[in-house]
Amino acid sequence: MSPWSCSFIYLFACLAAARTTLLSHTIQATGPPIASLSISTPSGGWTTDAPPPLVIDFGPVLAGAIVGRQIRLCNTGQSTLTITRSRPPSLAQLAAVNPGAELYEGQTIAPGSCATGTVAVYSSPQQPNRPAQRIESYWILGTDGKDARDRTKEFGIRGIKVGVTITTRQVGPLNGQNGTGVYQYVGCFRDAPARNLEREVNGGSPSRLQNNTNGNCMDICAMGGYVFAGTEYRQECWCGNSIGNGAAAFRDEKLGLCGLACTGDGGEQCGGEGGYLSLYADQGRFDIVGFLDSVKGSTGSTTPTTTAGSATPTGSTGPAELWGYLGCYRDNVDSRRTLSSKTNSSDGMTLEACAAFCSGFNFFGTEYARECYCGYSLPSGFVADSADCNTPCSGNKVQICGSGDRLSVYRNSVYNTPPPTPSHVPRVSSGAGTSWVWTGCYTEVSGGRALKSASLARDDMTAQLCASFCGAEGTKMMGLEYGRECWCGDSLEKGSAIATQAECDMVCAGDGGEYCGGKNRLDVYRAG
Known part of the structure; x- marks a missing residue:
């Protein structure tokens, strides 16, 4: 064979090899995207691409906690993968963290790359002793790729089920079988001069007033054999065997009216300003579920009069009607x-x-x-x-x-005419010939009381009422606090200091034209 024929043979062999290589690259470049879906594990790893449905179950999460898990979408194919559909969970307590930037519709994933999306539990802080709450939703995802589990099939649309069980602390007497509280939360109730519960048990004990919690109140009421236990005005504990004002006193929890922190635990609410009671009941002696069902639609149940718009990150929308x-x-x-x-x-x-x-x-x-x-x-x-x-x-x-x-x-959108401006009453009589003169606004003592000889809390509190009470106690000074509290003593305890007049800014519960101290601030009067 001549060298020329050999050269031609070599040339054709080279061209054939080049054509094969080119075709190989062309075939690889046009390979489809392949979608592989997995979820993070609590230990920090990832699940394999298991058959649907994939499930993220956070299990029990204590109210107030925030926890997160991730969904991962990988492209194991040879061309770009596009997310064609994404419907992330968006519940108040179970939602995608950044739905506009993670696993969003139109997002592309290059070959050999992955994208992730985080879903989180935003469990709202809740009162203790509530039933466990199960919350479930889905993150719906669709792509234009093949399914990594079977590359002959389309990935299509998949749903990742997401669930959590919100639990609360259980305090007070506990049931031996399951560890749940004997007393369970009923709701927030509007109190009145005719009280919902008949007996207040903390008033005679400074220690109880300063360390009030819902659990402590339940313990006291349980020892007395009471069906109901309720906390109010941060420091009060009430016990009783019936709800004096009935269903008409119930208030929708969404209104946030029972929002005052307990004196003994700032993480719990003990009633609210204006006479609101956080009520608990012995679930073995009171049908809580039946009662709550009965008050749905009750005229006594206050509900919002506005419709909320979905607030954007700039806060530009809100209650839409009024x-x-x-x-x-x-x-x-x-x-x-x-x-x-x-x-x-x-x-x-x-x-x-x-x-x-x-x-x-x-x-x-x-x-x-x-x-x-x-x-x-x-x-x-x-x-x-x-x-x-x-x-x-x-x-x-x-x-x-x-x-x-x-x-x-x-x-x-509806204008409300302001009431007359309240004032600090300069002088008041106790009705027994004793005149009390306002001396200023003073701070409460940290961890104690500035005046501690005697106290009175009333929803009709006025400077006159406090003067009459402290006059009967025979003390030389009186102080009004939190709009409804009256404190008596002969002198201010060490640690109480003069404050600005503006800090005593809460009107009296019994007279909107008078000031009765403020939060940890006393309008102080001296007899003379």
Whole structure:
């Protein structure tokens, strides 16, 4: 064979090899995307691409905790994978963390790459001794790729089931069989001069007043054989065998009216301002479920009068019917509240709850995720950057409730005429010839009481009523606190100091024209 023929043979062999290589690369480049789905494990690993349905079960999660798990979508094919459908969970307590940026519709995943999405449990803080709550949802995903489990089939649309069981602390007497509390939470009830429960058991004990918790109250009521136990005004414990004001006293929990922290545990609520009782019942002697079913639709059950819009991250939407969003405002400027007529706080705070709480005012504002403030007027010059209000509401993570010293402010479309400005009564008579003179606003003693000889708490409290009570006790000084409390003594205990007059800003429960101290602040009077 001549060299020329050999060269031609070699040339054809080279061309054939090149064609084979080119075709091979062409075939590889046009291979389909292949979708492989897995979920993270509690230990930090990943599941294999198991047959559907994939399940993320967080198991029991204590109320107030935030935990997360991830979904991973990988492309093991040879061309770009596109997410054609994504419907993440969006419940208040079970939701995708960043649905607009993780596993979103239209997202592309290169060959050999993965994308992840995080789903989290945002369990709202709850009162102790509540039944476990099961919450379930799905993250629906679709792609244009083949299924990694069977590459002859399309991935199609898959659902990842997500579930959690929200549990609460169980306090007070416990059932021996399952460890649940004997007393279970019934709800928030409006109290009145005709009390819901007949006996208050903490009043004669400074130690009990200062260390009040729902569990401690249950223990006391259980020892007395009572069916019901209730906490109120942070420090009070009430026991009884019937609900004096019945279903008409029940209030929807969404309103956040029972939001005062217990004196003995700041993580629990012991009633609320304005006479609201956190009520528990012995579930073996009272049908809680039946009672709650009976009060649905009751005229005594206060519900929000507004419809909430879905708040965007800038907080620009909110209760849609009566209230209009004004913007983000500064608070605590020169230690003064921007809205100071009425306040409330709750770990279940939502825009609807604050709107209902402030229904008789012209403005409301939410702050620090859980605080609600009402006012008849809004000072000028306090507007802040809209981006400053960026904290999700504690009771609804898709709504915005201000941030640190920043209020998300709304205006009522119905104007409410402000009442006459209250004042600190300069002088009051006890009715027995003794005159009491106002000496100023004073701080409470840390961990104790500035005046501790005697005390009285009433929903019709006035300076006159307190003067009569302390006059009968024969003390030389009296102090009004929290709008409804009266304290007597001969001198202020060490640690109490003069405060600004503005800090005693709570009106008397029995007379809106008078001030009766404030939060840990006393309007102090001296006999003479």
